[in-house]
Amino acid sequence: MSKTNRKQDALDYHSQGRPGKIQVVPTKPTASQRDLTLAYSPGVAEPCLRIADNTEDVYKYTAKGNLVAVISNGTAVLGLGDIGPEASKPVMEGKGLLFKIFADIDVFDLELDTKNIDDFVKIVKSLEPTFGGVNLEDIKAPECFEIERRLKEEMNIPVMHDDQHGTAIISAAALLNACELQKKKMDKIKIVVNGAGAAAISCTRLYVSLGAKKENIVMCDRTGVIQDSRPNLDAIKAEFATSRKINTLEEAMKDSDVFIGLSSADTVTVEMLKSMAKNPIVFAMANPNPEIAYELAISSRKDLIMATGRSDYPNQVNNVLGFPYIFRGALDVRATAINEPMKIAAVRAIAELAKKTVPEAVNLAYNEKNIKFGKEYIIPKPMDLRLLTNVSAAVAKAAIESGVARKVIQDWDAYAEELKGRLGGEDAIMRAITNKAKSDPKRVVFAEADNYKILKAAQIVKDENIAIPILLGNKAAIQQIIEESALDLEGVTIIDPFLEPERMQKYAESLYQKRQRKGVTLFEATKLLRDRNYFGASMVEFGEADAMISGLTKNYATTIKPALQIIGTEADVNRVAGMYMMMTKKGPVFFGDTTVNVDPTMNELVDLTLLLDRSVRKFNITPRIAMLSYSNFGSNEGIIPDKVKGAVKILHEQHPDVLVDGEMQGNFAINNALLKDNFPFSRLADAPANTLVFPNLESGNIAYKLLQELGEAEAVGPILLGLKKPVHIVQLGSSVREIVNMVTIAVLDVQVKQQEATAKKGGLLKRVAKK
Numbered sequence: 001m002s003k004t005n006r007k008q009d010a011l012d013y014h015s016q017g018r019p020g021k022i023q024v025v026p027t028k029p030t031a032s033q034r035d036l037t038l039a040y041s042p043g044v045a046e047p048c049l050r051i052a053d054n055t056e057d058v059y060k061y062t063a064k065g066n067l068v069a070v071i072s073n074g075t076a077v078l079g080l081g082d083i084g085p086e087a088s089k090p091v092m093e094g095k096g097l098l099f100k101i102f103a104d105i106d107v108f109d110l111e112l113d114t115k116n117i118d119d120f121v122k123i124v125k126s127l128e129p130t131f132g133g134v135n136l137e138d139i140k141a142p143e144c145f146e147i148e149r150r151l152k153e154e155m156n157i158p159v160m161h162d163d164q165h166g167t168a169i170i171s172a173a174a175l176l177n178a179c180e181l182q183k184k185k186m187d188k189i190k191i192v193v194n195g196a197g198a199a200a201i202s203c204t205r206l207y208v209s210l211g212a213k214k215e216n217i218v219m220c221d222r223t224g225v226i227q228d229s230r231p232n233l234d235a236i237k238a239e240f241a242t243s244r245k246i247n248t249l250e251e252a253m254k255d256s257d258v259f260i261g262l263s264s265a266d267t268v269t270v271e272m273l274k275s276m277a278k279n280p281i282v283f284a285m286a287n288p289n290p291e292i293a294y295e296l297a298i299s300s301r302k303d304l305i306m307a308t309g310r311s312d313y314p315n316q317v318n319n320v321l322g323f324p325y326i327f328r329g330a331l332d333v334r335a336t337a338i339n340e341p342m343k344i345a346a347v348r349a350i351a352e353l354a355k356k357t358v359p360e361a362v363n364l365a366y367n368e369k370n371i372k373f374g375k376e377y378i379i380p381k382p383m384d385l386r387l388l389t390n391v392s393a394a395v396a397k398a399a400i401e402s403g404v405a406r407k408v409i410q411d412w413d414a415y416a417e418e419l420k421g422r423l424g425g426e427d428a429i430m431r432a433i434t435n436k437a438k439s440d441p442k443r444v445v446f447a448e449a450d451n452y453k454i455l456k457a458a459q460i461v462k463d464e465n466i467a468i469p470i471l472l473g474n475k476a477a478i479q480q481i482i483e484e485s486a487l488d489l490e491g492v493t494i495i496d497p498f499l500e501p502e503r504m505q506k507y508a509e510s511l512y513q514k515r516q517r518k519g520v521t522l523f524e525a526t527k528l529l530r531d532r533n534y535f536g537a538s539m540v541e542f543g544e545a546d547a548m549i550s551g552l553t554k555n556y557a558t559t560i561k562p563a564l565q566i567i568g569t570e571a572d573v574n575r576v577a578g579m580y581m582m583m584t585k586k587g588p589v590f591f592g593d594t595t596v597n598v599d600p601t602m603n604e605l606v607d608l609t610l611l612l613d614r615s616v617r618k619f620n621i622t623p624r625i626a627m628l629s630y631s632n633f634g635s636n637e638g639i640i641p642d643k644v645k646g647a648v649k650i651l652h653e654q655h656p657d658v659l660v661d662g663e664m665q666g667n668f669a670i671n672n673a674l675l676k677d678n679f680p681f682s683r684l685a686d687a688p689a690n691t692l693v694f695p696n697l698e699s700g701n702i703a704y705k706l707l708q709e710l711g712e713a714e715a716v717g718p719i720l721l722g723l724k725k726p727v728h729i730v731q732l733g734s735s736v737r738e739i740v741n742m743v744t745i746a747v748l749d750v751q752v753k754q755q756e757a758t759a760k761k762g763g764l765l766k767r768v769a770k771k
């Protein structure tokens with residue numbers, strides 16, 4: 001995709017729907033008159049009076065304890081410089097979004113129109129009653145140092161300038177690990193720091209407190225090497241001024257062990273990297289573009305460890321790994337500050353986490369089979385959910401031990417559980433699946449390519465490298481939509497079945513072979529092939545595409561039929577079913593069957609459950625299956641509860657490895673406290689179900705559609721289960737996002753099927769070899 005298009009996508013992302021990236025959401029019921037009298041006048045007077053009596057009660061009755069102010073004046077926005085407070089707002093909203101998704105912290109972003117230090121300090125100080133903490137962001141040096149120092153002195157809540165300390169903490173953790181891998185000692189390494197601003201100064205200070213020697217450090221700014229002989233040197237830069245007689249970054253780089261870039265893009269050359277000592281460490285952290293491009297750096301020499309601030313390369317050294325978790329820990333013990341012991345605790349926790357075995361979910365999220373501590377994995381990945389539990393707990397502990405906590409945590413196991421509970425994971429699984437898809441994109445044929453939404457989705461999956469789209473339809477019609485909508489699908493294969501007589505003939509003969517005893521003549525098969533759903537499914541069957549997406553413009557039954565006739569069901573299943581992945585606030589919940597089997601018998605219900613069990617596992621999730629009805633374990637009799645009860649019995653007897661129970665009502669499946677209180681014997685009593693099997697299509701279909709329409713969950717699906725090869729059918733009128741999600745699922749489906757086939761082949765070969 002062209003750069004212009006990518007830029008447009010970023011603009012659309014921010015402007016479409018409700019402008020911006022965040023909103024305020026009430027946390028209490030507001031449905032009735034009673035609710036409103038409690039929420040506002042007169043009820044609200046009661047907490048007001050309590051707080052008036054005891055100020056600390058503000059933490060009990062308001063959101064203060066979980067509310068952080070992200071404050072900037074827009075004077076050093078990323079590496080874009082002084083672009084003003086309004087222009088900094090997207091970044092500050094972005095920080096708010098990251099605080100929320102990674103640590104469940106609520107944020108108000110405040111962009112202040114002042115460069116005056118006194119005014120800035122006065123405004124922020126006056127906000128103390130509102131917030132539990134203050135995250136200063138993108139304020140330029142040297143003003144940021146005084147602003148932060150004064151606010152820390154004068155405020156009784158944690159204040160942290162993220163560009164200074166967040167960056168220092170993460171890069172220090174990365175540096176400790178990189179030194180270990182490159183067999184270098186902190187007290188011996190020669191460090192060149194490019195940049196002498198907020199981030200660079202604080203990072204360097206922290207490296208010194210971790211053992212680096214000031215005499216081994218050379219710092220550069222726009223003028224070049226900061227020498228102690230430089231006239232009018234300010235006190236902060238003077239801290240790292242060198243007595244060495246060198247002037248340029250190029251000279252400084254020669255024989256150095258470590259390069260730290262916190263300046264601006266493209267300030268370092270390949271020659272400079274080549275001149276560094278053996279096994280060098282290069283952290284080019286300027287955003288959005290590093291001091292030297294990743295590819296250029298790694299092509300310069302084999303022995304280097306390279307990191308950037310970007311998410312699209314290995315070793316992302318970015319303060320996103322720190323600020324959410326540091327504030328989480330500080331807020332949870334109501335710390336009055338973020339002090340040195342808390343920062344060091346965060347450094348150690350982050351560094352240690354990188355050495356622990358990486359959970360499968362992280363491998364999945366980053367397209368990798370086996371992420372391991374090493375040159376391309378020196379610090380944890382931002383999507384590693386363990387950051388929250390490990391780093392926040394370490395910071396909270398250090399706050400308690402260093403005496404700045406106003407609340408003590410006694411039960412650390414309970415705290416770890418509380419932290420885990422904060423990870424809603426609504427989007428986490430889709431992010432993980434997308435990354436997995438990207439690791440090995442597959443050819444997906446779009447049967448309805450003469451449609452704008454399909455083409456836009458094709459462009460997105462191509463641009464994101466999720467899939468290699470193949471477009472089916474009239475070339476002129478498709479090209480006209482591409483041009484009119486300024487889409488970029490250059491290089492994408494377009495196939496017009498009517499211009500492919502040989503292929504059409506080949507597919508028709510194959511269809512005829514399969515259907516000749518079901519009343520289909522060769523003439524009829526040829527006629528059927530004019531339907532692009534038949535043509536696309538045949539491409540998949542013949543291995544000319546890996547998966548097919550269709551259904552946007554036709555009803556489900558019409559679209560599924562060609563797939564069933566041409567591709568057929570998996571041998572051991574003989575049944576297809578539709579599953580939805582519902583992205584709820586409590587994590588993903590799988591619903592089945594929602595689209596295919598109208599009124600399954602007891603045995604069919606057993607088959608469907610086994611199919612669901614197998615399919616949920618493909619997402620690296622262990623299914624906990626509740627079989628639903630309007631009855632709980634025999635509390636009501638009737639055709640439906642009896643059928644479900646019978647299916648559960650068969651499953652318990654014949655498939656003890658499947659974690660399933662029922663029959664039960666929907667609320668008992670999801671609310672496991674309720675289940676445990678009333679039916680402690682249930683196999684699901686220790687945790688909520690994540691997979692719901694409905695007794696018939698009606699109930700499954702109604703349930704997911706209501707949930708979706710009421711805005712309680714995003715529905716991803718219907719994921720078609722049981723076909724030999726992946727064909728996925730989007731719902732009539734799906735959105736572009738829904739189509740993209742389905743393509744992503746289709747690619748994952750292909751990958752899993754291919755892995756299963758390889759494993760099966762391996763097993764067979766082994767058996768043959770044994771014989």
Ligand SMILES: NC(=O)C1=CN([C@@H]2O[C@H](COP(=O)(O)OP(=O)(O)OC[C@H]3O[C@@H](n4cnc5c(N)ncnc54)[C@H](OP(=O)(O)O)[C@@H]3O)[C@@H](O)[C@H]2O)C=CC1
Pocket residue numbers: 075076077078079080138139140141162163164167194195196197198199200220221222223261262263264267285286287288308309317318319320
């Ligand atoms: N990866 C991460 O997590 C983070 C990355 N950063 C990045 O670090 C950079 C600096 O941010 P921050 O410290 O907040 O900003 P500041 O404005 O406080 O500091 C910028 C510093 O960079 C120096 N500089 C700019 N251009 C050059 C150049 N061509 N050669 C040498 N020095 C240069 C400036 O020199 P002078 O003093 O002469 O003006 C100044 O010292 C930005 O790109 C930012 O995106 C920041 C925080 C976190």
Ligand SMILES: CC(=O)C(=O)O
Pocket residue numbers: 077078079138162163286287309318319320
């Ligand atoms: C990451 C960050 O905070 C910055 O680049 O400014």
Ligand SMILES: [Mg+2]
Pocket residue numbers: 078137138162163
């Ligand atoms: Mg910043």
